[in-house]
Amino acid sequence: MPLAAKIAATLIFLAVVFAGVPWLIAISGQWDLYYTLTSVALLSIASAGVWITFYIGRINIGQGAYALIGGYVSAILVSSYGVSFWLTLPIAGLFCAVVSVLIGLPILRLRGVYFAMVTLILTEVVRLTTLALPVTNGARGMVNLPLPGSIQLFGLTLVPDFATLANPRRAFYFLSAGLMVICFAGLYRLVHSRFGRLCQSLQQNEELAASIGVNVAFLRIIAYGLSSLLGGIGGAIFATISQSIYPSSFTVTDSVNFMLNCFLGGLGYVFGPLVGTFVLYFGWDFLFRTGEYQLLIFSTVLIALMLVLPNGLLSLPLLRRARHAPTQPSGKRLIPLEAERPASASVERG
Amino acid sequence: MTAELLVIEGLTRRFGGLIAVDDVSFAVNENEILSVIGPNGAGKSTLFKLIASFLRPTRGEVRFRGERISGLAPHFVARKGVVRTFQETTIFRGMSVRDNVIVAHHLRSRASLAGFYFGSARARQEEEEFGRSADEILAFLGLTPLAGELASNLPHGHLRALGIAIGLATDPKVLLLDEPFAGMNHEETGRAVELVSAVRRRGVTILLVEHDMPAVMKISDRIVVLNFGEKIAEGTPGQIQKDARVIEAYLGSEDDSIGI
Numbered sequence: 001m002p003l004a005a006k007i008a009a010t011l012i013f014l015a016v017v018f019a020g021v022p023w024l025i026a027i028s029g030q031w032d033l034y035y036t037l038t039s040v041a042l043l044s045i046a047s048a049g050v051w052i053t054f055y056i057g058r059i060n061i062g063q064g065a066y067a068l069i070g071g072y073v074s075a076i077l078v079s080s081y082g083v084s085f086w087l088t089l090p091i092a093g094l095f096c097a098v099v100s101v102l103i104g105l106p107i108l109r110l111r112g113v114y115f116a117m118v119t120l121i122l123t124e125v126v127r128l129t130t131l132a133l134p135v136t137n138g139a140r141g142m143v144n145l146p147l148p149g150s151i152q153l154f155g156l157t158l159v160p161d162f163a164t165l166a167n168p169r170r171a172f173y174f175l176s177a178g179l180m181v182i183c184f185a186g187l188y189r190l191v192h193s194r195f196g197r198l199c200q201s202l203q204q205n206e207e208l209a210a211s212i213g214v215n216v217a218f219l220r221i222i223a224y225g226l227s228s229l230l231g232g233i234g235g236a237i238f239a240t241i242s243q244s245i246y247p248s249s250f251t252v253t254d255s256v257n258f259m260l261n262c263f264l265g266g267l268g269y270v271f272g273p274l275v276g277t278f279v280l281y282f283g284w285d286f287l288f289r290t291g292e293y294q295l296l297i298f299s300t301v302l303i304a305l306m307l308v309l310p311n312g313l314l315s316l317p318l319l320r321r322a323r324h325a326p327t328q329p330s331g332k333r334l335i336p337l338e339a340e341r342p343a344s345a346s347v348e349r350g
Numbered sequence: 351m352t353a354e355l356l357v358i359e360g361l362t363r364r365f366g367g368l369i370a371v372d373d374v375s376f377a378v379n380e381n382e383i384l385s386v387i388g389p390n391g392a393g394k395s396t397l398f399k400l401i402a403s404f405l406r407p408t409r410g411e412v413r414f415r416g417e418r419i420s421g422l423a424p425h426f427v428a429r430k431g432v433v434r435t436f437q438e439t440t441i442f443r444g445m446s447v448r449d450n451v452i453v454a455h456h457l458r459s460r461a462s463l464a465g466f467y468f469g470s471a472r473a474r475q476e477e478e479e480f481g482r483s484a485d486e487i488l489a490f491l492g493l494t495p496l497a498g499e500l501a502s503n504l505p506h507g508h509l510r511a512l513g514i515a516i517g518l519a520t521d522p523k524v525l526l527l528d529e530p531f532a533g534m535n536h537e538e539t540g541r542a543v544e545l546v547s548a549v550r551r552r553g554v555t556i557l558l559v560e561h562d563m564p565a566v567m568k569i570s571d572r573i574v575v576l577n578f579g580e581k582i583a584e585g586t587p588g589q590i591q592k593d594a595r596v597i598e599a600y601l602g603s604e605d606d607s608i609g610i
Contacts, residue, residue: 194466194473197445197453204442211402211435212520213428213457222463 070232266312
């Protein structure tokens with residue numbers, strides 16, 4: 001895409017998110033949509049984290065664990081220690097990053113399905129831990145969390161106290177959408193920098209990466225840490241919006257959904273997790289009217305999509321273009337990240 | 351001239367009850383081509399992994415310029431200048447040929463990870479240098495016309511060349527080539543032999559494992575023969591062809607396979 005088109009697309013996207021959506025909601029009176037879209041923004045941030053682990057060649061089904069940890073860290077600091085929510089946000093993210101480094105050191109040595117299995121258990125481990133620890137208040141969870149306070153700098157109010165706002169939902173929407181934009185801008189930069197190329201080298205062949213001098217273990221930890229940081233931040237905002245957090249706020253199902261978002265949007269695209277989250281969230285809601293058949297139709301459509309579009313929804317326009325122009329140079333051909341790789345590549349070698 | 355660049359001393363590796371490499375010692379001189387040969391299962395690949403530190407030896411050690419390198423992390427050994435290429439056509443399949451070579455310049459990079467991310471002046475300058483260097487390497491190996499091609503689309507012979515290009519991009523002192531001629535026809539092998547000699551002329555010391563005996567005999571300065579993990583002979587191609595133990599090890603097929 002030429003630069004001008006990129007800038008235009010970005011501006012249109014920003015205009016829709018920060019002006020179009022609020023305007024639409026104002027004239028239609030669908031205030032609930034704010035809550036829905038806030039959720040999509042936050043879930044897409046956590047999914048972006050999962051996408052980073054995919055980017056280094058690991059299937060991560062444990063993002064729910066970090067969202068839960070992030071939520072609890074923020075909730076505990078706010079309610080028990082009176083720390084400002086705004087301060088707990090980076091703390092929750094960093095705490096998750098540190099935890100993920102400790103967990104990642106041993107488990108990131110595993111590859112393919114083995115890593116996936118271990119991460120699958122993580123969410124459950126964290127849930128049981130929050131049930132058992134006194135500081136997390138067990139199954140009753142943490143409730144009545146205060147809304148975010150104001151941010152003042154030199155007497156100037158940068159962000160008003162959410163509790164004084166007529167419509168805190170809109171404020172949460174702007175907060176989450178803003179963070180989502182920052183998150184995906186950062187991700188875009190990562191993929192288009194040399195950092196990204198190193199991650200790709202890990203994804204495609206760790207042994208070769210090591211033999212050309214890439215510190216494989218270090219890079220894996222960094223990527224996993226970044227991934228968990230995003231999970232923690234997403235979870236922290238979630239806890240504040242719902243003003244509560246329970247051990248069941250994020251379950252294994254959520255972890256699986258974070259991964260599905262990435263798959264559905266496309267593992268080869270930076271904005272895959274964003275598109276995937278949006279479609280999955282609204283697709284599920286849309287099917288609500290089908291009642292008892294909701295899950296059946298939903299899963300059938302998902303399976304069909306993965307068969308027809310193994311590279312995700314974002315590969316759709318490319319696919320169409322490829323059909324119209326069969327003479328396209330093969331160098332531009334898109335390859336699936338997991339599907340076409342030889343099986344041995346994703347399984348630990350002896 | 352005959353400075354010992356790489357010294358392998360008493361190298362042993364057990365896998366459970368199996369001794370894959372048994373007390374092997376030899377030295378690699380500066381800028382020579384040394385081949386390691388032996389029947390299937392003789393421990394050649396294990397030896398390579400030990401030298402590049404992808405495996406830890408049970409006993410013994412590898413020294414590079416007098417410094418012990420066995421036991422270090424593989425990327426650390428690569429950083430010192432001992433670089434391994436792979437038996438299968440191991441490349442970054444999803445990248446273009448040029449990107450494969452550029453990313454392999456990582457060893458020469460002095461910029462930090464944050465520098466990569468934010469595009470610091472140094473990182474950008476390196477990026478340009480690596481691009482130029484990659485183009486030079488691709489031209490040297492005759493891969494320039496394929497620079498933009500996706501690596502997974504390359505035919506077999508070119509994949510080998512790309513593997514060597516990746517190795518060269520790391521600016522190695524010692525390049526470990528694992529079966530560079532495997533699966534090639536006579537003509538391709540001739541070209542590849544030329545290529546390896548040309549790499550040596552760049553000042554790189556080459557250690558290679560290979561089954562193609564005529565190619566080995568043609569290209570090597572010296573040969574080390576392994577059988578059941580033990581070193582049974584070492585010498586010039588002429589000496590190896592006459593060595594009784596080597597002939598015995600290859601018994602049954604030795605006549606054509608080592609060319610006597």
